[in-house]
Amino acid sequence: xxxxxxxxxxxxxxxxxxxxxxxxxxxxxxxxxxxxxxxxxxxxxxxxxxxxxxxxxxxxxxxxxxxxxxxxxxxxxxxxxxxxxxxxxxxxxxxxxxxxxxxxxxxxxxxxxxxxxxxxxxxxxxxxxxxxxxxxxxxxxxxxxxxxxxxxxxxxxxxxxxxxxxxxxxxxxxxxxxxxxxxxxxxxxxxxxxxxxxxxxxxxxxxxxxxxxxxxxxxxxxxxxxxxxxxxxxxxxxxxxxxxxxxxxxxxxxxxxxxxxxxxxxxxxxxxxxxxxxxxxxxxxxxxxxxxxxxx
Amino acid sequence: xxxxxxxxxxxxxxxxxxxxxxxxxxxxxxxxxxxxxxxxxxxxxxxxxxxxxxxxxxxxxxxxxxxxxxxxxxxxxxxxxxxxxxxxxxxxxxxxxxxxxxxxxxxxxxxxxxxxxxxxxxxxxxxxxxxxxxxxxxxxxxxxxxxxxxxxxxxxxxxxxxxxxxxxxxxxxxxxxxxxxxxxxxxxxxxxxxxxxxxxxxxxxxxxxxxxxxxxxxxxxxxxxxxxxxxxxxxxxxxxxxxxxxxxxxxxxxxxxxxxxxxxxxxxxxxxxxxxxxxxxxxxxxxxxxxxxxxx
Numbered sequence: 085x086x087x088x089x090x091x092x093x094x095x096x097x098x099x100x101x102x103x104x105x106x107x108x109x110x111x112x113x114x115x116x117x118x119x120x121x122x123x124x125x126x127x128x129x130x131x132x133x134x135x136x137x138x139x140x141x142x143x144x145x146x147x148x149x150x151x152x153x154x155x156x157x158x159x160x161x162x163x164x165x166x167x168x169x170x171x172x173x174x175x176x177x178x179x180x181x182x183x184x185x186x187x188x189x190x191x192x193x194x195x196x197x198x199x200x201x202x203x204x205x206x207x208x209x210x211x212x213x214x215x216x217x218x219x220x221x222x223x224x225x226x227x228x229x230x231x232x233x234x235x236x237x238x239x240x241x242x243x244x245x246x247x248x249x250x251x252x253x254x255x256x257x258x259x260x261x262x263x264x265x266x267x268x269x270x271x272x273x274x275x276x277x278x279x280x281x282x283x284x285x286x287x288x289x290x291x292x293x294x295x296x297x298x299x300x301x302x303x304x305x306x307x308x309x310x311x312x313x314x315x316x317x318x319x320x321x322x323x324x325x326x327x328x329x330x331x332x333x334x335x336x337x338x339x340x341x342x343x344x345x346x347x348x349x350x351x352x353x354x355x356x357x358x359x360x361x362x363x364x365x366x367x368x369x370x371x372x373x374x375x376x377x378x379x380x
Numbered sequence: 381x382x383x384x385x386x387x388x389x390x391x392x393x394x395x396x397x398x399x400x401x402x403x404x405x406x407x408x409x410x411x412x413x414x415x416x417x418x419x420x421x422x423x424x425x426x427x428x429x430x431x432x433x434x435x436x437x438x439x440x441x442x443x444x445x446x447x448x449x450x451x452x453x454x455x456x457x458x459x460x461x462x463x464x465x466x467x468x469x470x471x472x473x474x475x476x477x478x479x480x481x482x483x484x485x486x487x488x489x490x491x492x493x494x495x496x497x498x499x500x501x502x503x504x505x506x507x508x509x510x511x512x513x514x515x516x517x518x519x520x521x522x523x524x525x526x527x528x529x530x531x532x533x534x535x536x537x538x539x540x541x542x543x544x545x546x547x548x549x550x551x552x553x554x555x556x557x558x559x560x561x562x563x564x565x566x567x568x569x570x571x572x573x574x575x576x577x578x579x580x581x582x583x584x585x586x587x588x589x590x591x592x593x594x595x596x597x598x599x600x601x602x603x604x605x606x607x608x609x610x611x612x613x614x615x616x617x618x619x620x621x622x623x624x625x626x627x628x629x630x631x632x633x634x635x636x637x638x639x640x641x642x643x644x645x646x647x648x649x650x651x652x653x654x655x656x657x658x659x660x661x662x663x664x665x666x667x668x669x670x671x672x673x674x675x676x
Contacts, residue, residue: 106487106488153484154491156502159502160460160502186449187481187511191402192449192450195453196453219545221541243513251565
């Protein structure tokens with residue numbers, strides 16, 4: 085079961101983090117950008133960069149999160165680069181989280197579900213982010229293919245961005261907020277799919293930047309695995325995100341994108357080596373805050 | 381300004397509808413499907429089908445809505461077909477609504493905004509659907525490029541699907557619901573961008589299947605142009621969607637996908653001719669319910 089396998093990979097690497105391949109072409113070192121003017125050339129450079137980042141973090145992180153927006157902007161050439169990046173990460177034994185936040189009504193959601201989880205999926209993906217604003221019939225097609233092909237999804241519950249509260253924090257008469265109600269829906273969508281480690285196939289996106297909300301959600305959603313964005317560039321630090329975890333550093337995976345990809349800009353030297361050092365530092369930072377990762 | 385231009389095109393065609401190119405390969409007549417086994421071959425067939433549908437409805441409808449999920453499922457080949465379809469519709473003078481429901485935090489939303497509205501956008505798109513669950517900083521990048529390049533967005537407010545109420549209908553202590561609060565955000569995001577016809581660059585998706593909610597939203601969002609899905613296959617009829625309009629049949633555009641694309645399955649004969657007849661019938665149906673389209 086996907087979240088059992090991810091939990092074991094986290095235990096093996098002693099590292100509940102993933103590297104976010106939100107690879108803007110602008111992030112590449114100048115020599116790699118030279119002469120890359122067309123979409124194809126730029127995506128070729130981005131793939132080389134991603135491949136070297138992946139090679140550098142193998143054995144350190146259990147997973148990558150590939151943010152499709154940075155590829156979609158280059159059209160078909162970008163999608164090809166997204167596919168090659170996912171495939172390379174899979175080939176190297178990493179879990180692939182596709183960060184696409186897809187959402188639609190049932191018939192259309194079925195197409196998205198097929199796109200990422202179907203027998204002829206266009207990219208090899210283990211986990212996908214989904215926006216649940218449309219309710220059950222927009223999520224069911226994903227959940228069904230998760231069950232069939234051993235995949236999982238993360239539904240946006242409390243996002244890491246500054247304005248997330250405008251809608252998500254609004255409060256109902258019973259004292260619950262929109263994000264807590266979304267959490268309840270996530271519980272319902274995942275119910276009955278728990279693996280050995282106790283997590284269902286329907287996880288939640290919970291921002292590192294909102295520790296109080298995370299604390300409430302961790303209690304409210306005991307069987308949901310959390311994908312935690314917002315560490316690093318967005319302002320979240322290790323102590324802020326400990327509420328996302330269960331005891332023993334279980335039940336969550338923390339993403340870092342720019343802090344890894346652009347580490348060379350602060351540290352100097354080779355970008356892949358800088359990414360490796362940044363990934364090792366992030367692991368140490370998290371392990372220190374969590375008090376280690378316990379094996380079951 | 382985009383919504384002035386769309387309003388004039390609706391007046392010219394006397395038709396506040398768009399054809400939804402949610403073209404599942406399965407919808408194609410058997411002879412067009414024969415021998416198309418690879419993604420490229422299938423997308424070639426889908427593009428031929430779309431081109432013939434577009435040719436058949438020119439002069440009848442002012443716009444098409446292209447649902448990207450049906451293309452994304454075929455990876456890079458699908459994205460190429462999406463681009464070619466949008467480009468062909470633009471070339472023929474139709475407005476292109478890209479139904480992608482994209483959403484993310486600010487930095488990533490900027491990439492999506494560039495993808496659809498930037499100077500090097502991968503597809504020629506006039507209008508885009510967006511999911512507003514993340515709040516202002518997820519929507520601002522789209523709104524900024526709308527202003528710069530004369531584009532518009534439709535934010536999901538009350539969706540047409542059966543489970544839309546699970547989250548969207550929940551009610552706050554002041555009696556407003558989640559969808560009404562989303563409507564208020566849409567008003568704020570569009571504020572100050574009104575064109576001559578009174579509509580801002582930030583419109584709303586409001587399902588034809590929920591006339592009571594549409595009535596409330598039409599009053600609450602006087603300056604938002606509505607994109608109205610749910611007519612036909614989803615169960616919405618002409619009388620149900622009149623609350624989405626302002627007087628004189630203004631301020632909304634109604635989508636029909638399967639009812640047009642698959643008309644030949646019910647009516648028999650050539651698929652393009654059947655689509656043309658279905659589009660003419662839909663116009664008559666709407667005009668009768670609306671009492672005509674008034675020119676300003």
